[in-house]
Amino acid sequence: MKRLSLLLTALLVSGGALADEVQVAVAANFTGPIQVIANLFERDTGHKLVASYGATGKFYAQINNGAPFEVLLSADDETPARMIKEGSAVAGSNFTYAIGKLLLWSANPKVVDSKGEILKKGGFKHLALANPKGAPYGAAGMQTMTKLGVVDAIKPLIVQGENISQTHQFISTGAAELGFVAYSQVIKNGQIGSGSGWIVPANLYDPIRQDAVILAKGKDKPAAVALLNYLKGDKAKAVIKSFGYELP
Structure with missing residues (x-):
């Protein structure tokens, strides 16, 4: 023993x-x-x-x-x-x-529609986006807006985050009405936990x-x-x- x-x-x-x-x-x-x-x-x-x-x-x-x-x-x-x-x-x-999955998201439940039509309709003052040069989700957001033909109209409204966390913070605090984030940041019990969002179709950006x-x-x-x-x-x-x- x-x-x-x-x-x-x-x-x-x-x-x-x-x-x-x-x-x-x-x-x-x-x-x-x-x-x-x-x-x-x-x-x-x-x-x-x-x-x-x-x-x-x-x-x-x-x-x-x-x-x-x-x-x-x-x-x-x-x-x-x-x-x-x-x-x-x-x-x-x-x-x-x-x-990863890209999400157009707003902390306000009434802002983002289920098809992302707000990007074409406008009516918002700021859109948050992670720096596309260093953040792939930011690059995916730019690709999405380019394919939808709205990038030139929205560019002056972009509030740029250093990374996707800061971008999420801009939106959650109301500094920007909406913006592109990672779906993983807002998912809760298999769905968008708060606010309103549009899961961007995968054919609008390069696979993350x-x-x-x-x-x-x-x-x-x-x-x-x-x-x-x-x-x-x-x-x-x-x-x-x-x-x-x-x-x-």
């Missing part, structure tokens, strides 16, 4: 020694899901996920300037591919963890394929590898789907 007890103690100590933390740059639209997943990940693996949230374009610049991130959960698939090509991310580690990738600083780090494997598992997929994303 004493030998068994010593063996169990040794296993526990070695397991604790293997537990690590991983620094993750997370696209702002994925804030809700990763907070849920982080708790499950720590409980199931012992590893701790330390997340920072922001625009993918800004993370790209920060990582190139030496930021200590080990994993990137991008809002697109182009940035991880580019980083692999440039040598700042690990080749073969990238994969699509979620496919969100890729994960291990960065150079996370190469050969067990916690980084464990996180990407966990994102491919059933528990993480269930969380991702519950926030309105499509799964690849």
